[in-house]
Amino acid sequence: MSTPNREVTVAAVGALPDAVNPMALSLNENPFPPLPAVRSALVSAIDSGNRYPEFLPERLRALIAGHVGVRDEQVVIGAGATGVIMQVLNAVTNPGDRMVMASPTFDGYPIFAHMARLEPVTVGLDAHGHHDLDAMADAAAKARVVVVCRPHNPTGTVESPADIERFLRRVPPQTVVVLDEAYAEFLSPHHRIDGPALVARHPNVVVVRTFSKAYGLAGLRVGYGFCGPDLARRLWSMQLPFGIAITGLVAVAASYDAESELQQRIRMITAERRYLRTRLRAMGIYSTDAHANFVYLPSWGRQWRKMFDDTGLQVRGYADGGVRITVGSRQSTRAVLTAVRAAVH
Template sequence: MDDPRKQAPSASATVRFRPEIVSAAAYRQGRPAPEGGFKLSSNENPFPPLPSVVAAIEGAAQEVNRYPDASAAGLVARLARLNHVADEQIAVGPGSIAVLHQLVTAVAGAGDEIVYAWRSFEGYPSVVTLTGATAVQVPLTAEGVHDLDAMLAAITDRTRAVLLCSPNNPTGLTLGHDDVERFVASAPRDVLIVIDEAYVEFVRDDEAVNGLAIIADHPNVVTLRTLSKAYGLAGLRVGYAVGHPEVIAAVRASGLPFELSSIAIEAAKAALDAREDLTDQIDEIVARRHQIEAGLTDQGWALPDSQGNFVWLPIGARTEWAADVLEAQGIIARVFPEGIRVTVGERESIEPLLTATAEIVRGLSESAETAS
């Protein structure tokens, strides 16, 4: 029987919402896997949390009746040591996307513009929309990397920030360090340049951009990093920015108090203290990435050189069909109009993944023969 206390909603709300919020598409989370399958749709670390991290969580849970340290001083100090910077150059928040929102909020509002490559991280449009600024999306090159020349040309007097994603999510390609140095040197000094390095721990390309090496000489540059991926804290959401103290002060002022819970703070501190143990996990994920890429290359795939904890299948118009083939093997991946992103997951997921991708290759080949 229906609860008589429940009231049906009125036909329409009378609240006046911002038009851009009403029309905005909500962020789509990666789909969960069915029982016995593999969730390779969210770029998560497949390893369970370390015992020391679990112990820190359990310890912090005993004091959740108290507010956390709003400054997260112990966490900030560890991150500063890790990145060889001063404490005042670190800002933390509930995931790097939240810190990015604080950054953009600090510099942009209605009438301003934010430039970023597309396709790139799906959270970028939401961040821009929430600030009231206008998104200026610059298409990737045919190779799937940022077109830095076109992005530079897209900067106008209204541009307040440029977002660079390296490795790019979802294509996995990095930006060259020298290329970014030239870009930064050519861009206006009053435009904030954010280098999103959420997957930096998985990068093995010596030529890839190192945001930390750029911020030292360019106070308008900030690098974003996260503990959600390599450090296995996706469920607790801890990210941070590294930049000039004045920029970081503005980031901190743009955030809300107590955004990081005491549990997240203590877990992050424990994960950083166990960095050597996590390095073994990271190396294993990279080894699995190489194994998957080798198998895909043998099947005939033309792959971008992914430097993240995922691979990119540039399928094009038949992504939905290919996703169904993957799902039939228990593989749930992230589907985009241009291709499919597959997270490097459990070792046991590699064989069914390569079985499915071989079937996709056969299907694409048969379709091409039929069309000809």
């Protein structure tokens, strides 16, 4: 019996994601397209689309290591931060091990624990969205991996460098700490931690970062981690051959060359975040002290999640009624404020 031919076309595949939808505020994407220099580099790279990338991403590894300030052999590369995290879990855990995380946290962590067949252990945040680092350190005593997001996702809060240091001193050396810094570029200088010095003091720490947020390259899926050399060798053994496209290397190199333009965009996003929080505060609405490209409205008796239904805004809702709202353009900020005002009144 013959089967009907099915023509595969661009139209059949469907439209690409809308790059300019100002109401898409659920995934913490950068509201800007790639920087002009990055776009030009990506266009030029298309002519190499018929060739495989490096077997292992040695050039990208060296590029990132030089920018961060660590040795090449301390860096691992993944398909976004999520790819790096899965490399960590595959390298250092066995089924049934415990993985400690905050609650709520980045949606991926419960999924990663399930994929690696780990037992997730959750520790609640306080009322203002901060980690309970003492409770997490207690839980880490019987865990193989513990995760701290800084800034935290979804609340955007930041624990002080001194508090992080005290926490790390309490974690057993055989427990691997994933310090998730997906939003580190949005931190002001006095909130930043010296990552290379940190992993030198604590060889059980893996600092994980991404080019998906501040760099605006979420669609290219490039992330990295760095840690002490011994742990990095174990993680590098999980590096997927041909796993990072040529476009990733080209985009990262162009992004580093356009650092001043990148910083200007970061300043624009953080200024819009401050404006949104200020306007919310003027309306009597509390949001956590966020230091990323989003704001978080804890429920505190309000069902924000339901209040944003049918507003046309795509926000990330949580089971308790809280919501995380990506900072976008002034147009989307006005839409958020209009929705909140309508919900309150």
